[in-house]
Amino acid sequence: MTKSIISCGVYLPYLRIKRDEYLSALGRCSAGMREKTVLDIDEDVITMAVEASRVALAGIDVSRVGVVTVASTGFPYQEKAQAGTLVEALGLEKNVLTAQHSNSTVSGTESLLTALSLLDQTEQPYALVVVSDAPVSGPDVDLEHGFGAAACAFVLAKDEPGLVFEGVYAQSGEAMGLRYRLPGETDIRDIGVKTFAMLDYNETVKGAVTGLANKLGRNLTDYRHVVLHQADAKSATALAKKMGCTDEQIKEGVVYPYTGDTGACSSLLGLCRVLESACAGDCILISSHGSGSGSQALSFCLETPVPKSVVFEAVLGYKRYISYIQYLKQKRSI
Amino acid sequence: MENVAIIGAGQTKYGDFPGMGVKELFAEAYLEMLQSVDRGLEQQRIGAAYIGSLSAGSGFQLGQLAPLLMGHVGLPHVNAVRIENACASGGYALYNAACAVASGKFDMVLAAGVEKMRDVSSNKGRYWLGVSGDTEYERLAGSTFAGIYALMASRYMHEYGLKREHLSMVAAKNHCHAVANPKAQFRKEITIEQAMQGVPVAHPFNVWDCSPTSDGAAVVLLCNAKIAKEFTNKPVYLKGFGAASDYLAIHDRDSMTRLLATRRAATEAYKQAGVGPEDINFAEVHDCFTIAEILAYGDLGFAEEGLAQYLLEEGFTRADGKLPVNASGGLKAKGHPIGATGCGMASEVFKQLRDEAQEPSRQIKNARYALSHNVGGSGGTAAVFIYQRGDA
Amino acid sequence: MSAHISIPMYQRAVPQRYRLTGKLCKSCGKINFPPKAVCKYCLQGASFEDVRLSGRGAVYSYTVIAGGGAPPEFETEARCKGSYPVLIVELEEGPRVITQMVNPPEEGIAIGMSVQAVFRKIYEEEGVIRYGFKFSPA
Known part of the structure; x- marks a missing residue:
């Protein structure tokens, strides 16, 4: 049996902050990006995960998804089965096999590998892998300067052409x-x-x-x-x-x-x-x-190009820049 | 069905009264009502009391408010009940009292309303002001009560070319009216220009488009018309009374530029009274937000829907116009102690139709028919009353 | 102090809030959203079929809630953004919904503009995140 990625979806928050904002606010920036994505006040890794998944699942019969794996270094709850939120939001069957990976940035590929394995345990042809992350630290921490936010989702299939x-x-x-x-x-x-x-x-x-x-x-x-x-x-x-x-x-x-x-x-x-x-x-x-x-x-x-329902460049281009002060408000630092 | 007359009415001034609670406010209005009965009243003749209140004293007496208040004014054993339909609680108290008299069951019934709004922290106030819509959807969309009426205003502007200025005309007119009303909360004139420049609340509304939070109480005494002349030579007859409901949530309604509850209530009241909108000499309408008065013009038949703004442009509804609307200042400037408002309107009408408007400058002359209109929330409920002067 | 929508009450509306599940009246074929026990269109039908709404619609009316007047449970959001828009959206399938708008266009909101449902946090109470739909420009 081959296992392939047959579709993917990306979600980037609409808000961006330029590195220049750090320079003018703090006089320095310890990270080398040009700009980065910023969560809105009503977004978290779960909302991003749902949006990325909806893109990846476009045109796919969701009742045939038998596996959902989800990864993030920072889920909104330290204890709670987070996949359940995705199951409801995406309208998946309640008997999907789920797995949740966290605690490390290696969890993204872990969740993909887990989904590949769990596909063997379901009659259904599809697995959904969602990786959504938005690392957090205080504004006074150097590491924080580079922290962005994004989600990507993949549909894996048994014996279907794709990646x-x-x-x-x-x-x-x-x-x-x-x-x-x-x-x-x-x-x-x-x-x-x-x-x-x-x-x-x-x-x-x-x-x-x-x-x-x-x-x-x-x-x-x-x-x-x-x-x-x-x-x-x-x-x-x-x-x-x-x-x-x-x-x-x-x-x-x-x-x-x-x-x-x-x-x-x-x-x-x-x-x-x-x-x-x-x-x-x-x-x-x-x-x-x-x-x-x-x-x-x-x-x-x-094997066969993966169809694109949303163009990556368009996702990169859909944005609004915010100031450093607004950024601190988004982070609830002020 | 028996005919209904009003033989007494009283109300507190509306405003901010830190020294008075819900009992004191109610008692003040009640005693003023007693004073207004020309030949005096044996209290024991009151057979029932309907008391409108939303928050029941800022929530301190959620259960059995009515017996608490009646016990405070020496009528501990009267059949008493609280009525709640948000901002129309007072109107529904009046409506139920009228029905009780009309049924023949009681000869004399009290209709009252009371609200104590200025006791609560701003946070708590914002909490309970927002829960008279469809909380599960409207509130959880982050909307406020002003927001719901603002949505109606936006749609009205879109459909009928209503201008921001028209909203301010309502505010300026009603503030101007309130200057002479000793019971009003805000007795200060404002210009249309000022009314257009307030602090934003919910686009297109600024603070001048919104009625205030107020403390206040109002009490109206109704009796069978047959016995009215025992008490006064100048009763006011309640010729028609109607009430109706609509979907509570604004998104469930077909139109956002009319309130079907008002239309149905008005139809019922006009029919019972045997008069039409053209017969009305003055009206007290529910202007919780400026757009609400504009909607009311259409819904009560004073203008066609979509043309209401022209009444304002022509000054038709000013105190010196053909059909004075909210000569008291309305909810906008007289104040809006939620549960009291509907009965306060009746008290105003009672005084006007008896030529007892206190300040001579604000007396509406030669009026025969008047109308009052009380809306619950954004139009989930509405009650309309038609009054006729009784000394002619 | 925030709106008293208990957690179990919120939970019961999860199909509506998370994925816009409407109820198709088996008598008249129209879609009720949010659900009613009796169809609001024919006032007869009491038996329904679940349908997933597209989330596509157009702005029917709008307002912008100023920060100072926001309900307490939206205060953090109001403080962060200064103000936030609330829409009545007419959905492609017919029903209208009231909703917050995200990413409002800088040139302003217009009645008739196309919008699309997105999944967002609505508010938090008792430490529990309430997710649901909002709409963004399409």
Whole structure:
């Protein structure tokens, strides 16, 4: 049985803040995006998840969805089956198999892998994977400057033409003090040792990516697109180049400059973007990363282009800029 | 059916009375009513009391408000009941009292209304002002009571070319009327220009388009017309009374530029009285928001729907016009103590039709028929009354 | 202090609030939204079939609630945005709904403009998030 992504949906909040706003308000900005997405006061990861899912499910018979997996580093409730909200909002059958992944930015690819597995446990042909994230920290924390918000959703199908899943390779190991949150805290923090963090990112992601290529007997050059987790403006591109990727392979999957750090969404959002221009026969590699740490590299091959109900560029273009003061109001900081 | 007469009426001034609670307000209006009965009254002849109130004293006496109030004025054993239909609570108290007399069951019935609104924090006030619509939908869309009428105003403007200025004409007119009314909450004239420049509330409304929150009470004494002359040579006859409902939620109604509840209530009242809109010499209408008075012109038959604004342009409804509307100042400037409003209108009409409008400048001359109109919320309920002077 | 829509009461309207489930009258074929026990169009039918509304519609009327006058449960939102629009939307399938508008166009709202349902937080009470529909420009 092949398992393929047959459709995807992206949701970006309408509100944006430019990096320049940070510069004029604070005199500096510790993140390198051009602008980033900002949740409206009545949005959260669940509302974004519903919107992205509705796009992905357009034209699909929702009664044939047998699996829903959902991922976010910050669900609105610490305890509650969040998939239920999606089931009601999307009108899915109540007997869907659900799984929820959280606690790390690697949870996005985890939820995709879980959905692939759970598809074997249902008679239904479709699984919905929703990854929605909006990392949070206080405005006085450097990490916060880059935090954006986004959701993406994928419909996986059994034996239907689309973006065929080829395989996965993972890395896991202890990495202390990098981007963490204690119970009861809403704000993300880290110890702020950049080179230490960079070392972990490079080693973990490289381990997953090269492991996957070896496992599948491929070279990285065989991939039309290589999309790595983007928690900042430079690391993903620098690492991809270090591993021998060309600009052509990297550039289309880069979304950070427009959205900021979208946490668990990051590489999956990049996947949605590259799918727009991908042609039949193209191979795509994505790799997530979560502090602590872990990385999962996934390989896909495009059998038939995935239909686009909403164009990524249009989603990027639908926006309104807000001031830094308004941004603080949106965050309920003032 | 028996004929109904009004032989006494009283009301407090409307406004902010931190020294008075719901009992004190009610007692003041009741005692003024007693004073107004020309030949005096043996209280024990009152057979029943209908008392309108929404919040029942800012919520302190949600159950059995009516016996509490009647016990406070020396009638602990009278058959007493609270009536609630939001802003039309007083009108419905009057309507039910009229029906009770008309049925022949009682010779004499009290209709009253009371509201204590100025006791509550602004937060709590905003809470309970917003719960007389379809709370589950209107309120949870973030709308306020003003917001619902604002939606009607927007639609009216869209359909009929009503201008923002027309809304302000209502405000300026009613504020001007209230200057001479000693019972009114706001006795200060405002210009149309001022009325157009208030603090925004809900587009297209600013604060001058909205009636205030008020404390106040009003009491009206009704009796079988057969015995009216025992008490006064100048009774006022309640010739017609109608009441009707509509979908509570504004989105359930076919039209947003008319209130079907008012139309049906008016039809019933006109029919019973045997008169038409052209016979009415003055009216007290429910102008909780400026648009509401404009809607009322159409719904009560004073103008065709969509043409109501021209009555304002012509000054037709000014105190010195052909059909004075809200010569008291209306809810807008006289004040709007929710449960009291409907009975307060009747009290105003009673005084006008007996040539007892206190300030001579505000006495409407040679009036034979008058109308009062009381709306619950955004038009979920409405009651209309037609009065005839009785000394002719 | 906020509106007394208890959690169980809110829960009972989840199909309406989360996915605009209307009720198709089996007698006259018209769609009631929100649901009624007896059809509001034919005043006869009391048996209905669930239909999922498209969420597409047009602005029938609108207002903008000024921050200071917002109901207490919308105060945070009003404070953040200064004011917020409320619409009556006429849905493609016929019924009208009252709703908040998100992302209002900078040139202002116009009666007749096309709008589309979106999924948003309505308010929070007792620590529980109440989700539901709002409308955005289509």
